[in-house]
Amino acid sequence: MVGMRRSLVTVVVAAVVAPLALSACGDNNKRSASWVGAGASGAPSVGPSGPAQGPVTEAGAVPISLSVTPAVGKKDVPVSAELGLKVSGGKVTTVTLTDGDGKAVPGKLRTDGSAWVPGKTLKTKETYAASVVATSESGLTKTVTTKFTTMGAPGRKTGTGLYLFDDKTYGVAMPVVVEFSPGIKKADRAAVQKRMFVDTTPAQPGVWSWTSSGTQAYYRGPKFWAAGTTLAVRIAVGGLPTGGGRYGDRDRSATAKIGRSFEMKVDNATKKMTVVENGKTVRTVPVSLGKASTPSSSGVMVVMDKMAQTVFDTRAELGPQEGYRIDIQYAQRLTWSGQYIHSAPWSVGSQGRRNVSHGCVNVSPANARWLFSKTLVGDPITVKGTSDKLAYGNGWTAWNVSWAEFLKGSALPVPESLKSLK
Incomplete structure (x- = not known):
């Protein structure tokens, strides 16, 4: 249930080749291609199979074997289709895909050369023509063409969400978080994961990992992102079969930045938060955590949302008493169950001394205001020493497990080179 970094390399192409729900405090419960590439996993390319039967041209006796899918005349092809490629005696050097109007579709090759992935979801009920050229080391070529027609709009869809937005800056612990509704079953996760691509600049390793329900998948590396990293993400599941007769609702993409390093570390033993910015301690903040009946969760969390002003209302949940x-x-959400960092003027006398909250991290109004002015969504906060442990999936908990444990969540095999990282 973790997803590996996959890579797409640009090929020389003839023709351009969900809001966060607010619940009340205290319920405990150089460029790295992670684009497509079946090479690392050994998995076959996604898309219909069957050799193309289009015309073949050879310059002399060229020892090149090349086949392309979808096959000539193939109908009802998913709009997520890739051009499957099998070649020996040469390498694919040119791919051209055009729609019914002759307009070129951009795309990229998987790094292992097993497929060419369109840069956008194809149109429904459209006939596409493809031409693929392979070239040998001696410069001789072989060309294969195919033509296929995509399916109509599916009746049942899987909803998707991406918690990353263009031109936004996030904290160093911001995982790439993708959501699916309904969740993706285990048998279908590998095909979906193959279509979830992340590029990091500068290059950093990363892997996908699924929650047990299949409703979310996280992408992270063995360590927090380097400050200044650019994340370019494409969740290319529009029209992709996702199991149970459903298809992904749409492609989603975003390019975002990672800002400076800013970490908050809370120790229940001292009732203090140590704030570290770019490796230097910049403030120590007294806190009051959850009382014995509603303890705060210990674990590595990230800021999920920030609200300068809001209302906590637990009457429906906990009853009138x-x-x-x-x-x-100055509320900053840490978990789905309702734990926040927030201003708590009523507990200032207890902050740094004893725990009186309903599970949240209480700080003074002045410290809450200062923290709010400094933090980004995706900044990490680690709480230790409480009686409750953070449940995986209760928030963006990708960092709350070891790297080895995180890798177990992949739906695709993880390369040995990634397993050895710390």
């Missing part, structure tokens, strides 16, 4: 409704300032 235990529930409460209160205005909150």
Whole structure:
């Protein structure tokens, strides 16, 4: 259930080749291609199979074998289709794919050369023509063409979401988070994972990992991202069969930046938060964590959302006796279950001394304001020493497990080179 970095290399082409739900505090419960590439996993390319039967031209006796899928005349092809390639005696040097109007479709080769991936979802009920040229070391060529027609719009779809947005800057612990509704079953995750691509600049290793329900997948490396990293993500599942007769609703993509390093470390033993910016301790903040009946979770969390002002209302959840409704300032969400860092003027006397919250990290108004002005979504906060352990999937918990454990979540085989990283 983890997904590996995959790579796409540009080929010389003849013709351009979900909002965060607000719940109340205290419920405990150089460029790296991660684009497509079946090479690392050994998995076959996604898409229909069958050799193309189009015309072949050879310059002399060329010892090149080349076949292309979808086959000539293939109908009802998913709009997520790739051009499957099998070649020996040479390398694919040119790929051209055009729609029914003769307009070129951009795309890239998988690094292992097993397929050419269109740069966007194909149109429904459209006939496409492809021409692929392979070239031998001596410069001789072989060309294969094919023509196929895509399927109509599917009746049942899998909803998707990407918690990453263009031109935004995130903290160093920001995992790439993809959401699926309904969740993807284990048998279908490998095909989906093969279509989830991440490029990092500068180059850094990374892997996909699924939650047990299949509703989310995270992408991260063995360490937090380097400050200044660019993440370019494409979740190319539009029209992709996702199991149970469903197809992905659409492609999603984003290019975002990773900002400076900013880490918050909370120790229940001292009731203090140590704030480290770019490797230097810049502030120590007294805190009050969850009381015995509603303990804060220990684990590595990330800031998921920031609200300068909001309302916590637990009356429906906890009942009129235990529930409460209160205005909150400078709230930063850490878990889906409702744990936040936030301003708590009512507990200032307890901060640094004892735990009185309903599970949140209480800080003074001044410290809450300062933290709010400094943090980014994706900044890490580590809480240790409480009686409750953070549940995997309760928030963006990709960093709350070891690298070895994280790799177990991949739906594709993980290369040995990645397994050995620390």
